[in-house]
Amino acid sequence: MSQAPPLLSIRRLSKAFGGLKAVSQVDIELRAGEILSLIGPNGSGKTTLFNLISGIYQPDEGEVWLQDHRAVNLVGLRPHKITAQGVARTFQNIRIFPDMTVLENVMVGFHCRTQSGPLSALFKTPAQKKEEQYIVTEAQRRLALFRQLLPLINEPAKTLPYAYRKRLEIVRALASSPRLLLLDEPAAGMNPHETKELMADLHRLRESGYTLMVIEHDMLMVKGLSDRVIAFDYGQKIAEGTFDEVRRNERVIEAYLGKAARC
């Protein structure tokens, strides 16, 4: 298992905003099929790291290699190209398309895996019709991952309750057939019951072949979910290992003022 090259390898990644080093000299390796959790206090650079991987920010230094059929350096690519390479993400503050229906939200996710252009839409070519059919069918199949969403597929996304919107955002990200899924605080704002459900859902995702990188504050979730945990503080990696290893780490306890140790 460890023989294969890692799916994602981040090397010496750094980003500074003015004098603030949001991410500095970070190295991370991620194997295919793994669930990696990023923890750390607010402002420790976790979301910045996601923004660097997904191309929303450009790093000052460092490389992000994605191992597909061949290794690709994601640094310098525009966000839509990175999605096309197989990295999808969700956002900390949900960014679904509120006025589109649930199904349409997911259909948008297929954009970079389909290709009919304006002319084929104007003339409704057979290829375009077939592709539309494919998108609708596939979007429903992905929505079926979260059974709760299925009866709501024709509702405007803004009418969904909070926890459903979070799930919709995950399904939408899955539509681009990613190899690596970046989830930014998927359980934030969920009650313990919902968190438990979500955890089961994410395990199911891993079983169907996705690799997950999750930012999470809910330590029960981190414990139940992750194969490996990386702790951040002040833009640096301060600990790495299994959940138990990381929670015993002194620097982590220090960063959290002992909060993590109680879990």
Add this chain to the structure above:
Amino acid sequence: MPENIYTIIIVLTGFALLILGLNIHEAAPFLGFVLAGAGGMYALQRGGWLLKAGELIKRTRRTYYASLALCLLAYPLIFTWLQSPYWIHVATLAGVYVCLALGLNVVVGFVGLLDLGYVAFYAIGAYSSAIFFHHFPQARWAFWLLLPATALLAGIIGLCLGSSSLRLRGDYLAIVTLGFGEITRIILTNWDTLTNGPKGISGIPGPVIARYSFDKTPGFGLPRVANYYFLIILLACAIGMAADRLNHSRIGRAWMAIREDALAAESLGINVTVIKLLAFAVGAGFAAMGGVVYSSLIGFVDPMSFTFMESAMILCMVVLGGMGSIPGVIIGAIVLVVLPEKLRDFQQYRMLIFGAALIMMMIFRPQGLIPSRRRKQELLEEEDESGTPAFEHPPLE
């Protein structure tokens, strides 16, 4: 079957009311008629009847369109019979504005980019055809080539405008497009050798198709303008259909995604640059086609027909009708062409009443006359009802 008959009755009632309204010649009774109509619509809406009518029309789509087409066909005949061909002219003009509003709706309604210089593309279409016919007055058949050619030209200019202002959004984009509209008008005013300056270009001939000249009466006692009436209806239908198909395609979904959240759209793999530019080009192309028909209809173009006031008017049509809603925008364009014509008797109060009407609209129905609604996707297959989720596809093929 009775459902179809209800649809026909609805369409015919609306059409009869329209004819009746247009035939009220005094302005004061007309205003009363409009207010009564608005009140009636409000009552129907409160009673839930409008919703029911909407559902009915959706179910009997074919009958609905067929009866609409019949009404459009009958319209010029009725006004010829009533001896007021003026209203055929107004309807033709309304058709031109429907094309323009549908084009602007792509940019403003679908993608959410505020464009205040949209009239520039209309001017480009009208002037391209005027300049061509000024040099080749005999080549009247070329009108049919000019339609797509100027659309292409305007589309390319739209790409240029779009690519220069891509990083801007909201107010800043509005200012740049406003400037673009003014630049276009000033160029038209000052490039004497090409555009004949403020005097404009006159004597633009009508098109010819297979020896049939648009400058002759089409028969049945119809006036010359009826030719253009039918032409613009065909064009407006084509543009409306094109806009609808684009709206419900992969491209339309990307447009809407950009409108709702550009960053999320980009993270989902949408090339925001290209998709935005495409909207600019499509909108510009629609406007240019409207411009070509306009120049042949009026037979004369001058820079004063393409002022900022026109851009603002087209934007009003889109906002009044309902941003992003194709039927709404069509109704908006018709209302805003007909209303000022009808209020001509009020002379100096005209713009005041018009402004007041717009403000009232924004207070009581800010989403527009016919708000846009996303079409429901037909369920294509039922998921299996067993307990296990039907999630089994491999992530990568």
